[in-house]
Amino acid sequence: MLKLRLTRMGSKKRPVYRIAAMEALSRRDGKAVAYLGNYYPLEEGKVTLKEEEIVKFLMNGAQPTRTVKSLLDKAGVWAKFEAAKKN
Template sequence: MVVIRLARSGSKKRPFYYINVADSRMPRDGRFIERVGFYNPVARGAEPEFRMDMDRVNYWLACGAQPTESVARLVKQAKKAQPEAQA
């Protein structure tokens, strides 16, 4: 099964996550199929908190990829913010 999940990066006490499409049997930070964005929970100032390639995310969701709970929440936020960016 293909999943869309977060892969942790960054240093101790400063997490940074990549949003990856991966086979569910692969390790969390291991091999992935495609990197579709990032999530920075400790972003400050003008730094973006997350960025996602929604075209690719929608493609993978249409192919049957299952997002984790945290990725599903980020996708929902990105869909809300998308009309504002286009206006």
């Protein structure tokens, strides 16, 4: 099963996270199927997303983690997914 989750990058005490589509049983920083965006928590929570690709993965059954779902919800991508799912 594919999960949309965060992988950690950046240096010590300066985290940067990538939003990645990965197998559920792989390691946190393991090989990803695709990288779908970035999250910069120290820059007022700046988020960059590839919205079309994220919606495509969600439509195909990928499950977001709790943190990724909250990021998608704040960016409005989750609402786009819900609208696409109803059609």
